[in-house]
Amino acid sequence: MAFSLFQGVKLGILGGGQLGRMLIQSSLDFNLDIAILDPDPQAPCARISSNFTNGSLKDYTDVYEFGKQCDVITVEIENVNTEALRQLELEGKKVFPQPRVIELIQDKRVQKQFYQDNNIPTSPFILTQDRNEVMRHADFLPAVHKLGKEGYDGRGVQMLRQVEDLSKAFDKPGVLEKLIDFETEISVIVARNEDGQVRTFPAVELIYHPEANLVEYLFAPANISEAVAKKADDIARDVITKLDMVGLLAVEMFATKSGDVLVNEVAPRPHNSGHQTIEANQTSQYEQHLRAILNTPLGSTEALQPSAMVNLLGEEGFEGMAKYEGTDEVMAVDGAHVHLYGKSYTKPFRKMGHVTIVDADLERLKEKATYIKNTLKIKA
Amino acid sequence: MAFSLFQGVKLGILGGGQLGRMLIQSSLDFNLDIAILDPDPQAPCARISSNFTNGSLKDYTDVYEFGKQCDVITVEIENVNTEALRQLELEGKKVFPQPRVIELIQDKRVQKQFYQDNNIPTSPFILTQDRNEVMRHADFLPAVHKLGKEGYDGRGVQMLRQVEDLSKAFDKPGVLEKLIDFETEISVIVARNEDGQVRTFPAVELIYHPEANLVEYLFAPANISEAVAKKADDIARDVITKLDMVGLLAVEMFATKSGDVLVNEVAPRPHNSGHQTIEANQTSQYEQHLRAILNTPLGSTEALQPSAMVNLLGEEGFEGMAKYEGTDEVMAVDGAHVHLYGKSYTKPFRKMGHVTIVDADLERLKEKATYIKNTLKIKA
Known part of the structure; x- marks a missing residue:
């Protein structure tokens, strides 16, 4: 170097x-x-x-x-x-990540094809060029339709449940993915440095906001069996190695009711599903990313305590200069860590910050997360 | 507000x-x-x-x-x-801290008098105006002689063990403190907000560099009995309350062989004896300082795991642009957290950074701390 x-x-x-x-x-x-x-x-x-x-x-x-x-x-x-x-x-x-990896991940069509070509388990899919082509696949429903490019934070993704939905399909190159009847959505963050050292964070469980298609809650560790956790860990290592990538990769997966684990999509950078590592794990995802791209030994990913993460989204119906409600109540919760992102302007579902909660007791952890979600509001 | x-x-x-x-x-x-x-x-x-x-x-x-x-x-x-x-x-x-508190602490003579006036246990002392006055107190030796003002990071402090040492005494207003045959040097960091809420961090144990009179190592928790820990905690609360201070106060104390706890000195701000709270405690001393001065509820100070802190001091015999040795070896230690201070120029004993080590096993913790102290060197 x-x-x-x-x-x-x-x-x-x-x-x-x-x-x-x-x-x-x-x-x-x-x-x-x-x-x-x-x-x-x-x-x-x-x-x-x-x-x-x-x-x-x-x-x-x-x-x-x-x-x-x-x-x-x-x-x-x-x-x-x-x-x-x-x-x-x-x-x-x-x-780092290398430009060829960024390009592959930028296009969800290429990304999906990569999984298939490399024997990485993923949901069945059809690549489509336009709306007309999507409409020919009524027999493939229910499905998730994703734009190949430019989707982000829930944009560029739509549910096509029945034949009537087909006429609303995006009219651009995309991928039609079989809707998975999953038990849990999980994420494993994996890092790899130039020397080829690979370390994974323990799997976390993601709970999405039903409308905004954004992560609303996260729990670590995920409520999955050891066997499923092992599968997810192996898959994350497999993906980053087959990508021959240097850096940090968030691998979002579905754990199905039959015990399978399927890759949904990946992000080659620090990720919303790793915010809680700042407080809850020996090394944070941010430091791990730096270690990976600077080619130093990777840090321990051990979780010190169970944790939850609540995204602070701009309240629906409010747009303008942000006003925070319930701040003192949340600051009074032992083990709650508030992170604000320095955004002065709020709009519905804008990610304005997050709160990580660390607690040895899982029930209390969930209670605290629910309380914080219901108490801290960002209005205008 | x-x-x-x-x-x-x-x-x-x-x-x-x-x-x-x-x-x-x-x-x-x-x-x-x-x-x-x-x-x-x-x-x-x-x-x-x-x-x-x-x-x-x-x-x-x-x-x-x-x-x-x-x-x-x-x-x-x-x-x-x-x-x-x-x-x-x-x-x-x-x-915050209030100007009157800063003034009181700025002068070690006034600080010492405050302890005596407020029944806060501290070592016996004599206030002196100049070297001549110090020389009249041969019967008080062995003693520590401190300049009233301007001492910092080990400067302005001298040991006067025997009569021959008296002629080297500072020739300015100072305080002559009876040398305490202590068992352990400890520190308790305490915070108080405007509403009067008070929270203490668990006591930590300080090990000083014999020449530089700087903290070289720190272990948390301190190796002291519960009774001594309780005394130290009570004293820290008592000092900040009697000072009627808002902010963070580091209270450095001696735990004597007879089980007494005596205040040595205090600092009204984040302190070297609280660096490890970033990784090892629920709330860091830095966040706690912010909470105190912004009058929000104080955070939990609970320690999640035992920790050690090693100050990274400029190596003796080297002055100039800093060069770091042993960085990869230290980055490879699980639970080691390197913090550098952005100083490009090193000189002997300059504080260039610190490393916090977190480990559930106390023996392994001490081994790692020793390894890091012996491995990471800052030369020029």
Whole structure:
């Protein structure tokens, strides 16, 4: 390596949202010099980085010029210009996750095909070009229809339950996935460094908001059998190894009623399903991401205590400058850790922050999570 | 209160060293808008704060002008201009710890007198004006002689063991303290908010570097009896309450061989003896300091696992741009958490960072701490 850890490595992050913000928080421990690129001058990282560039993540020149000043370049969002990243890689920059991995994951069609080609268990699917093609597959319903590109945080995903739903299908290249009658949705975060060391975090259980298609709650550990946990762990290791990827990968999976585990989709970066690792695990997902891309030994992922995570979403029906209700009540809950993302403007379901709750007692943990969800409100 | 938590409170911190740096790291969770004042343009906080003012902490105008732009003002070092802070307080700013508390603690003579006047157990002492007066107290030896003002990180403290040592005594107002034949040096960190809520962290054990008079190691919990721990906890609560102080107070104490607990000295801010709370306790000392000065409910101080802390001091015999040795070896230790302070220049015994080690097994914890102390070296 051209650089040595702790000696002022310049790390460029594409994206200045909450994931970048928590990555910055963690990076301070390692004397890293952080640069941020984001199109929003009000991004969560804008005021906390001394090197913030306002520019497009999708523009070749913006990404290339930004990357040229850095030693290592990473992402906190997949939707970036990978041509520029490929050029930076050619010029000798460390780019992790690698541009070819980002490209594969950017397109859910390619991602799905990769699982099939590599014997990674996933739900049955059909690749479609447009609405007309979707309409020909009434016999495949109920299904989930996903846009190939540009989906994020619940956008670009639709449920097609019956024939009447077909006429509302996206009219762009997408993937039609068989609806899985799952028991539990789980996530395993796995890291891999340049030396090939791989470590996984224990599986967590995700509970989605029914309308917003966003993670609303999370519990760790997931309420699954040891056998299912082992399967999920093996699959996560298998995916990152077959991708030959360096960095952090969140592998979202379905645990089915028959005991199977199927990959739903992956994200090559810190993920909403790993926020609780800041308090609950020996190493946080943010530090693990840094360790992986800087090629240092990976940290222990051991969970110190059970934990829950509640996403703080902008309240429905409110848009404008955020006003927080119930803050003192939540701060008074022992084991509750509030994380706000520095966003002053709220709108329905906008991710404004999260609260992690750590408690040795599982029942009390769930009570506290429910109380916090019902108490802390973000209005305008 | 004129402000509500999470709504963009502007917090000014006097001092931009490592304690300020870790306070910034913690403050990001609460959307606080942080401003820093420090005389060193290369201070650990300089590059990580979007609002860094280069100025003197001892100058009335620098401190006053800095404070005027803030809602709440706090310190990460005691040696600041309290006249300016008193004026800011008069003008309605929240200044915590209060200027009168900072003044009392700034002068070790006044501090010591306060313990005596308030029935807080402390070692016998004599206030002295100059070297001549010290020399008259040969019968009081062995003693520790401390300068009243300006001592910091081991400076301004000397051992006077025998009559021959007296001629080397500081020739300024100071305090001569009876040398205590202690069993253990311990610290209890206590917080108190404006509502009067008080919470203590469990006592930790401090092991000092014999030459540098700096904390070299720390173990939590301290190896003391429950009775001694209870005494120490009661004393810490008593001191902060009698000071009528708002904020965080580190109370350093001697546990004597006869089971007594005596206050050595206090610091009204996050402290070296609380670094390990970031990983090992439910709430970190940094977050607890913020909770106290922002008058929110205090967090749980419960320790999740035993921990040790090793200060990373600049190696003796080296001065210049820092070079780190043994980094990968230390990163490979499960449960080791490296914190660097963003200082590029090292000199002997300069505090460059620390490592916290968390491990359920006490023996393994001590082995890991020793290994890290012997492996990670900061040279030039």
